[in-house]
Amino acid sequence: MGDGLSILGFSGSLRRGSVNTAVLAELGRLSPKGVALQLADYRELPHFDPDLGEVEAVERLRTQVHHADAVLIATPEYNYSIPGPLKNALDWLSRPAYKSVFAGKPVGVLSASPSPVGGARAQQHLKTTLFGMVARIFPHPEVAIGGASDRIKDGRVVHEGTRQSLARYIAGFVAWAPRQRH
Template sequence: MAEYTIAVLVGSLRKESINRRLARALEKLAAGRARFDFVEIGDLPLYNQDFDADYPAQGKRLKQQIRGADAVLFVTPEYNRSVPGVLKNAIDIGSRPYGHSAFAGKPAAVIGASIGVIGTALAQQHLRNILAYLDMPVLGQPEAFLHFKEGLIDEAGTISNAGTQEFLQGFVDRFLTLVAVHGKGA
């Protein structure tokens, strides 16, 4: 299997983000098969249609990273039963102007962690609706709504629970299969 480049958008800017920990864990599970390229979204200005004529440097960088990747991994928390504004803003910048989306056709996967019992189920459903509009083939199964408890994944991405590690390995394996089907050279 080829090594793929996966653009990773983490929807949390928090320094101690549990979703960043989750992304690091997935990166370890994909080692040797995929390189994760973490996309900075915290420095993006709020999307404004005036950008369509002349994108700011941060927006150009984001679009270049997405276009240079074979696939996109969205790792999102859930804020008020939806997608965090910073992640939605990054998607808006990367997909505009109409007809020039950096996301179109890129295989994608959605995952997230929360301290809440339902994980990030509602945010992920909203995100899946957005990604369908952006013409991204999205991994349907397994769905992964991780109920995060302290110690489950450390800052380096080490998973402490064997069952969780096995489940997440399956998620990564299925995602990379999707990338092989829809990614470069497919």
């Protein structure tokens, strides 16, 4: 399974040295042959404002999501929820409501945080948002990486148990995602 699957990854963190970006990179390395994981760049998006009409950076991102077979989002938790820039990107991409590029799109959600909770609250909020966008949400296994600054160093997942969880996650995800296509 997984042959020819293109995945677009969104890191909820814009900072260099992000553990969540590192999680996506690790998932890319752990992916079976034939799976291509590319990272989305959404830092140029303006604040959501429908009065802006068609925004080139939004349209480019929308096209990337449209062409991806599946999406993976790894996010930190900011004040018990998801980071503003990520929510802003999702708000742009969520239009037209219920018929956006995310409608029916297979999406996997992960989180990583230095705290013991591992961003689980943000992950739950993100799933609620994606539910509102009628995306198909990968239900199981769930991965919320606590103590992330000890487990992920210099962009690499150095904790073997975490690597194994990620390997199980990506194997399950690439088997599940193609089955969600209409």
